[in-house]
Amino acid sequence: MISDLERRVLDCIDDDELIGWVQALTRIPSVWKPEQGIGEEAAARWVEAHCRDIGLQTRFEFVVPGRPNVIAAYASSPDFSIEELLRPPASPHARKWLMFEGHTDVVTEGDPTQWTDPPFSAVIRDGRIYGRGANDMKAGLCCALAAIKAIVRSGVDLNGGILLGAVCDEEGGMIGIKHFVERGWADHVTACIVCEPEENHLCIAQKGVMWLRCVIRGVMSHGAMPLTGVNAMYPMARFLTMVQALEEREIVRHGRHEFLGQPSITPTIVMSPARGEGEPQANVMPGAAECVLDIRLIPGQDPDALARRVEQMLAACVAVDDRLRYAFEVVEVRHPIHTQRDHPIVQSLASAYTDLTGTPPIYGGVPGSTDGTILHARKGIPIVTCGPGDIHIPHHVDEWVSIAEIKLAARMYALAAMRYLG
Template identity: 40%
Template sequence: MDKHQLAQKAAQEVDVDEVVRLTQALVRIESYYPGPGEQPVVDFLEPYLRERGFKTTVQAVAPGRPNLIADLGEGPGGLILEGHTDVVTHGPLERWTHPPYEARIVEGRIYGRGACDMKGGLAAAICAAVAVQKVLGAPRKTLRLCIPCDEEGLMTGIKAFIRAGYAEGFAGALICEPEENQVCLWQKGAMRVWVRFQGRMAHGAMPYAGANPIPSASRFVVALRELQAALQAESQHEHLGLPWITPTVVEAGAGEGQFNVIPDQVKVGLDIRTNPGQDHRALLARLGQAMEESLEAGVSATLEVFEDRPATETPRDAVLVQAVEQGLRLLQMPVRYGGVPGATDGTFLSAWAGLPIVTIGPGGRTIPHQADEFVEISELLSAARLYAAVSVQMLLG
């Protein structure tokens, strides 16, 4: 058989019942943080993969927050299948029609926290890797399951994975996030920024005795609308849409009940999303200018970037992209292109490790983080078959 026939065979070898069972098993393990964390998922998956012939490594990232790495084969030039183990909190339970950790199946959907983002995609990747093993045995190139913690936070899991050298020697990575099984070659960049306005406390009845930072902070937040409009006029991406500057946190006040005290500080948090080609340093300079222009007498301000994630773009002619497109055609699935509106672990696999990435996986992109999160079983099975077919092509290419 040639590699395309073997790719189709691997897709056929995917155990569809096990994809569903494994997704349900993973959803039933609570792994939000702060809370139980990701250790229980790793405790479940490490022996599961080892019993199926994978070489497993548990990488400690933080207390109770490990990465799991599982390999098939030992040679260079292979493929990474990536899926994180953490989920966001379930929030108020009364908002859920289907309990968040029961993984109920209703009308062809699996409901539960993480079903879509992204325990469904992780289960699909694992079952695909098992199917590849059935067809290829121990391949000459390595198929690596990268199963990190903390994607929903500061992505410390994937950063630790890369720093330890686990991304070296691979030809690319499939990021198994919920993107409706679209071929996503573009991801937005992101910056997380604190802007702190410093004034001087005073009695509310005598504001002239102090320096109130709230009006300066307010002027700054209003000015962001003008800066955002300028950025949007400069960049509109076919698959990613518009860039955004979103204030998400405003903190001020001298303490609970202190309505008669002018506070000495206001803290503004910004979630900034950019398109490929937008220079983060230039944007920060414009933010700094807007900050300085907002200041009133006696008030100063500082700007701190505590997370900087570049936008990514994978060339259409990359070997991995060609393998994904071929896999879709082999399985008679539509080849649809899309963009990732947020950052993923793939951001750092691309920007830090220099790997070509394609983000593609089961689940609607607007479903994550909501009550009654779900994944369509049909999408789940299609993703697992696709991952198996792409893996074979990359391992034999």
């Protein structure tokens, strides 16, 4: 049931303004093209200006030149200062902080002639806004803005604060959210809604990822005299066969997750010579072979144990010849996420969805990695990924977002925030 107070907040959402925002933000191309001097800065300035208009306190921080994060905060108490968020919480989570998270970068538009309309025109047709970034994820960011604005305008008292993080480089190395976390902006956050396009489904599970770099080192030699060296490629081939068997065992052991399917271990880079060790040549037996494993994890898998297992396999492959050596590096590890359905942030979004649509929420999972993975991995923050936009359309030509989903998302965010911070 939507209360009178909640109704008052929902009435403060101005759909025409919201749709105009999505168009305006989509029209600012924020593809990272440093050679052309283009990045997220203009889009981030737009977000910060709108946050200030709404009455939020903001900070604008460059992660690297041309690539800023916007941090914006709101709390009902008049003496609140955004700098408080950089001081350690007085007692663990003395006050609830709900974060809305989004990224300002978009992927390349590709060949513009493949598009029906110019990629950054943000035209409206058939109840959709078309444009690169409209779906992933400028609509979601604008919905968070609209929800926060409605809450601020209505003057409702919240038992906690709202933080908006609009960060750079989600589509690349995620330097934006990493910087945000390192600065301390996430330290007070008790729950986060990641506003990525999920058709307003409640994605409570997310695959983890681990990248392992494995190098086997032999002895380089002339291809005509291989016995004067030690070939690293045969032990690498044995290693890859063992990796495939390990993947099969992991699948059998952990089965299919209801939202995420089965885990995977994929060699994505296999090369010899190893990286940085010169050009391959037909008559040279290289001194080393290297591979990178892209491991996608589902809840229940232990990344540390898996990494140890892979290293043991690598060690076994070089044990056949005492001139062989190996090197092993965990390049990145982000644990899988599963936020329980009875967690207050999930409950708040679920009841909001039901009250607004008259139907139960649809739960789901995120197969890839998002900024939310970093927030969870580094700070243990409970995450729900939920936002407007078709799940399969990000990064496509003629990217679009449904206006009906935009309107619903803004209302879900406003209600969820009020209920979570009620």
